[in-house]
Amino acid sequence: MSLLLLVDDPARPDVVGLRSLSDDGTLLDSSEVPTDALPAVARERADRPRWVWDDTARRYPPLLAAGVRVERCHDLRLCHAILRRSVYTQSSALAQAPPGPWDGPRDPAPVEGSLFDDVGPAAVADPLEELQLQLAAVAGSDEPGRLRLLLAAESTGALIAAEMHHGGMPWSVETHDALLTDLLGPRRKGGRPAKLEALADEVRTALGQPALNLDSQPDLLRGLRSAGCDVESTRTWEIKALEHPVRDPLLAYKKLSRLLSANGWAWMEAWVHDGRFRPEYVPGGVVTGRWATSGGGALQLPASIRGAVRADPGWKLVVADAAQLEPRVLAAMSGDGAMAAAGRQADLYQGVVDAGIVETRSEAKYAMLGAIYGATTGPSAVLMPRLTTAYPRAVALVEAAARAGERGDVVSTWLGRTSPRPDAAWQAELAAASAEGAGADDVRAARRRGRDWGRFTRNFVVQGTAAEWALCWMAALRRRLLAVDGRPHLVFFLHDEVMVHSPAAVAESVAVAVHESAVEAGRLLFGETPVDFALDVVVADSYDQAK
DNA sequence: TCATCCCGCGCC
DNA sequence: AAAAGGCGCGGGATGA
Numbered sequence: 084m085s086l087l088l089l090v091d092d093p094a095r096p097d098v099v100g101l102r103s104l105s106d107d108g109t110l111l112d113s114s115e116v117p118t119d120a121l122p123a124v125a126r127e128r129a130d131r132p133r134w135v136w137d138d139t140a141r142r143y144p145p146l147l148a149a150g151v152r153v154e155r156c157h158d159l160r161l162c163h164a165i166l167r168r169s170v171y172t173q174s175s176a177l178a179q180a181p182p183g184p185w186d187g188p189r190d191p192a193p194v195e196g197s198l199f200d201d202v203g204p205a206a207v208a209d210p211l212e213e214l215q216l217q218l219a220a221v222a223g224s225d226e227p228g229r230l231r232l233l234l235a236a237e238s239t240g241a242l243i244a245a246e247m248h249h250g251g252m253p254w255s256v257e258t259h260d261a262l263l264t265d266l267l268g269p270r271r272k273g274g275r276p277a278k279l280e281a282l283a284d285e286v287r288t289a290l291g292q293p294a295l296n297l298d299s300q301p302d303l304l305r306g307l308r309s310a311g312c313d314v315e316s317t318r319t320w321e322i323k324a325l326e327h328p329v330r331d332p333l334l335a336y337k338k339l340s341r342l343l344s345a346n347g348w349a350w351m352e353a354w355v356h357d358g359r360f361r362p363e364y365v366p367g368g369v370v371t372g373r374w375a376t377s378g379g380g381a382l383q384l385p386a387s388i389r390g391a392v393r394a395d396p397g398w399k400l401v402v403a404d405a406a407q408l409e410p411r412v413l414a415a416m417s418g419d420g421a422m423a424a425a426g427r428q429a430d431l432y433q434g435v436v437d438a439g440i441v442e443t444r445s446e447a448k449y450a451m452l453g454a455i456y457g458a459t460t461g462p463s464a465v466l467m468p469r470l471t472t473a474y475p476r477a478v479a480l481v482e483a484a485a486r487a488g489e490r491g492d493v494v495s496t497w498l499g500r501t502s503p504r505p506d507a508a509w510q511a512e513l514a515a516a517s518a519e520g521a522g523a524d525d526v527r528a529a530r531r532r533g534r535d536w537g538r539f540t541r542n543f544v545v546q547g548t549a550a551e552w553a554l555c556w557m558a559a560l561r562r563r564l565l566a567v568d569g570r571p572h573l574v575f576f577l578h579d580e581v582m583v584h585s586p587a588a589v590a591e592s593v594a595v596a597v598h599e600s601a602v603e604a605g606r607l608l609f610g611e612t613p614v615d616f617a618l619d620v621v622v623a624d625s626y627d628q629a630k
Numbered sequence: 631t632c633a634t635c636c637c638g639c640g641c642c
Numbered sequence: 643a644a645a646a647g648g649c650g651c652g653g654g655a656t657g658a
Contacts, residue, residue, distance in 0.1 A: 300636095300637065300638080316637080316638085317637085317638080318637085318638065318639090319638080319639075337638085337639085338639095341638085341639060341640075342640095345639085345640065346640090373642085380640075380641085381641095382640090382641055382642075383639090383640040383641040383642090384640085384641075385639095385640055385641080386640095386641090404642095408642095409642095546642095577641075577642065578641085578642045579642070580642080
């Protein structure tokens with residue numbers, strides 16, 4: 084396999100340069116092609132190169148628009164971000180260089196004013212030089228194998244993100260409209276839909292304030308308090324605790340009003356075109372390695388409108404989610420055999436109950452999440468000692484991550500994505516609190532911030548490794564889907580869940596591929612592990628039929 | 631008037 | 643029923 088690097092020529096915007104490289108980054112051959120001929124050149128390459136480019140989000144869409152799919156790539160910007168920070172590459176030239184053009188956001192905002200006018204032109208980002216720095220950083224690292232897997236998974240994720248945006252999620256505006264009309268009442272120009280307006284009236288009547296504006300938090304808070312409700316805010320959990328006639332209509336109003344503003348008709352018109360919802364995915368957009376999205380709120384599609392996600396006629400949706408992914412990942416990372424045994428059955432939480440650790444599934448769930456997120460108070464913290472006894476290795480791993488964070492140290496995922504350091508203010512606070520003669524308030528504040536950061540690092544190692552597993556799962560699935568007839572393709576990804584739009588005739592084959600890919604992901608990350616990565620897989624016509 | 635802050639809540 | 647980590651977004655309030 085060879086590398087094929089794409090470079091711009093600043094002097095000639097109408098052409099792009101192609102550099103053939105060996106695996107170690109040695110330049111073998113150079114050529115130039117007209118920019119508009121690039122898709123044809125890409126299509127005709129028979130040697131299945133790994134494309135190397137600065138930014139998949141910029142380079143891949145024109146190829147997709149021309150009907151060209153790229154098998155694999157190396158996204159220099161995403162890989163740079165990982166290697167700059169990874170504990171495994173801290174001694175590399177890449178990590179030790181001062182910040183340069185590969186650092187920072189993809190589209191940096193223009194610099195205001197003249198502060199930087201006299202420092203000369205910005206450093207030019209030479210992709211060949213950058214690639215060679217990255218390859219050297221990996222080759223010289225403590226864990227080249229893990230990093231290579233991580234960089235490949237991250238880059239494949241970028242390809243998938245572009246492909247999913249290109250293909251779009253099948254979306255029925257008719258169903259969406261029917262759902263909204265059913266829940267909210269018919270759409271009305273310049274006013275609330277009827278059911279929402281009726282609820283608003285009920286609230287105003289219950290409070291005895293006919294002119295109250297429910298959409299103003301301060302007004303609503305004042306209105307509640309003057310009606311004798313003892314609340315500090317207008318949050319749902321405070322309203323729920325009220326014993327007052329306003330409670331139920333207000334809760335209903337808040338719920339529906341949220342639906343209207345977040346995923347109502349305006350959202351539909353802004354984001355759904357030609358029967359497809361096309362959010363912009365942002366691979367690596369979260370520090371832990373999870374994806375973010377920008378626009379459309381694709382990672383927060385409420386359950387109430389998922390029925391609008393409908394397969395095309397003759398097609399199906401194959402919806403799969405990894406069951407209790409984070410506990411399973413923790414069991415694998417820590418080599419905790421007892422926790423792996425609990426996950427031997429489809430429902431890991433029930434496995435914890437069956438092992439006699441706690442009484443109910445719900446307790447098992449909250450105890451486990453408490454361990455991963457760092458619950459310090461409440462019922463879930465009370466269950467921690469039992470979890471520690473039953474699963475000592477798993478708990479020790481997250482505890483060690485928490486302690487590291489409290490000290491201001493960094494932690495890493497299984498494949499080497501490393502957490503950021505706490506900011507300067509945090510470190511200063513820690514230093515001030517440990518200095519001679521520090522006030523009791525300072526010490527308390529520093530302890531609290533330390534524990535906050537410890538909860539972040541505790542969660543980072545598990546959430547981040549789960550994100551790596553999910554990337555490997557999806558990358559394996561993408562490859563397997565190529566071997567299935569009828570072009571089934573990924574259309575959605577949500578942390579531990581994937582959705583494939585598939586011709587009905589091959590949907591069962593896709594479901595098999597989904598399972599096989601999960602096994603492959605587990606092996607890729609952890610080798611021979613006793614941990615099962617269980618899935619819930621559903622073949623359905625619409626998203627609400629899953630789960 | 632516009633940009634930013636903060637609240638509140640949807641998802642995992 | 644619980645408490646905690648990660649996000650994005652819309653809306654009003656706020657302040658330049």
